[in-house]
Amino acid sequence: MANATVEPEIVYDKEGNAHEVVDFNNDYEGAKLGFWIFLLTEIMIFSSLFLVYAFYFDQNTNDFVQASEHMDRLLGGINTFVLLISTLTMGLSVISLKNNDVKKSTKYIWITIIFATIFLIIKYNEWMLEIGEGFYPSSSYLDSLGNGVKLFFGLYFTLTGLHGVHIIVGIGVMLWILGKIKKGEISSLNFVVLENTALYWDFVHIVWIIVFPIFYLIY
């Protein structure tokens, strides 16, 4: 693991000016850069799906608007709220850790995990409601409806499903981080992993901010 106390290696140029050699084992900026690039690939994944959505929305606007009426805007709205709050608590945990308040930081991560779990429970119930009404891919009821409705629900389950997978991965990473904080491997001197996780969590909620209106609010 990184060790903040190692002396930096110095190289001198012809004029005798010192230049530090970046140590790849302890490179805060590198870790941040790498994670931003990773988020870029995530953006590409979701943008491709939004592109597919836009294409079919353009072809089946009326059907999409009709299908959107079957969405439960109350549950979706609550979930939006829950996810936004969890982003706040995630950010607060980073600030607390930077201020060397490990206890508070741990507490905020737990609150984030709880909110994320609530999100998943609500999402699960919402899916069950829709499946109960027959709105799931290849159901005989859905197949009797217009093409646009089929595509709408196909995209809906794909996008919210992929978003849900990201939430589950996020919870897993947070639990892993809690273990590392306990062992002291993540601390106020070495917080880049937590900071990157907060970035990831921000990304997950930004995706939801786009998913929510294009499915729930288009009619």
Place this chain on the structure above:
Amino acid sequence: MSSVTKNFYDETHTVFGHHKNKFLQWIFSIDHKRIGIMYAVVMFAFFAIAVIIALLMRLELFSPGQQIMSPEQYNQAFTLHGVIMIFIFIIPGIPATLGNFVLPLQIGARDVSFPRLNLFSFWVYVLGVVIAVVSLFPGNGVADTGWTFYAPYSTKTGTNVVMALTAAYLLGLASILTGINFIATVHRLRAPGMGFFKMPLFVWGLYATSWIQLLATPIVGITLILVILERVFGIGIFNPAKGGDPVLLENLFWMYSHPAVYLMILPAFGIASEIIPTFCRKPVFGYRSIAISSAMIAGIGYLVWGHHLFTSGQSDTIALIFSFLTFLVGIPTGIKFFDWVATMYKASIDFKAPMIWALGTFITFIIGGVTGLILGAVGIDIFLHDTYFVVAHFHYAILGGVVSFMFAGIHYWFPKITGRMYDDKKAKIGAYLFFIGFNVLWFPMFIAGNLGMPRRYFDYLPEFTVYHRIATVGSWIFAASLIYIFYVLYKGAKYGEKAGPNPWNATTLEWQIPSPPQAENFGELPYIDFDPYEYKDGEPVHHMDLSIKEEKQHG
């Protein structure tokens, strides 16, 4: 030479601490050099398998009618050949093998930015390979869709498409992780003083490639997932019966897969840009233009995918725009070729094996590139679409471009990797055999394609017999040349003379350390206030000894 004789074959950093077992030392190693070699071993094993499948297909095509395989088996054979060659062999290709080995050495770094991620990407790659292999056996056997997985057939056929797609997805993920690693490495770990325009050109090629890996691979990843969801749940996105549009899959697929061919060729151009100045003993002509043209190819290459869809009913306007953009790619590629030729002009060229490989590839790749422009013209493409002309063009560009530049690179860095030298004369014979076999194999296909021989057909009309027979004979010469090339390299690695740190009198940093390199590459790092490829009177301007002098720990 320094008194330290230990190199990275003796010691390594592993992810779980120390292992006694040599095999575990390798598969858990986070040393970029070992990871590069492990990639190469798996890749070339599968390259051999895909070559054998191709030889069997050529044998089937020796005469019209059924010889050794059924039409269904033939469909599976070309799918397997394509999936292995594209996803397992050539997409990880140069970056994962030579790139992993050489990139940190060339920029004066002790490893890549995220060594453990690098190892993880290798494991993901191996997992993808294993799934691809497993997909051969259960049910109706390996996918028969072609490597392009076009819907709606791919959503309906009874073969193991889901497994093939999963494998392709994982292989893409491995490629993304390598790309992230390389970009962070190039940005963060260049030796002090090495600005972007002091980097060796191979690094430029890898850097441009990494951006394509990042921006394009996620698109194909999600597309493959959509096909899986279509098959498993019937979400309807590519199913015309449910309002879906199969052509959308073609668009999304080529949005990745066309940039992917530039992803393959850019590091290959980088290899050529290393070899040409080294064996001409001259600074490379137009360093900046070669560097920037790599970035230009990466940029324009992203916007040309529609030229695969000229016959799919896209509008004439968009077809013309894609055709125009396709022609634009020829400009930066041409710039590179002019720069290489200008470097060779009035140089006293040292015709060692890597140089022969590079020169031979110039010829085959120009044929591949120019036929690409022919196919990029809308009118002609509609005539030649899905014929052997396309097959020949593709193999001239990829096999006669990427793979043979890769062989050039392998012959160039072989002494650095193994510490020993192969027999130069025999290696040259191998190269000549390769190019003879290659041209006999593929050139007749241009003619057959122009006369109307369609691709991916198991059978053909009798008038095409002569072209198929020449091509099949060529395939035997080609296969023999591959065996000979690897035999010469194997003998070199086993019994060759010690190469010493810098057998080619090259100028870049990897030649200023012992061969093979030590575990953390560099002892002392220089301050880089000079350009790469600085030669004066046929000799490198700077001589350095950057080996690790005593047992010393970094970081």
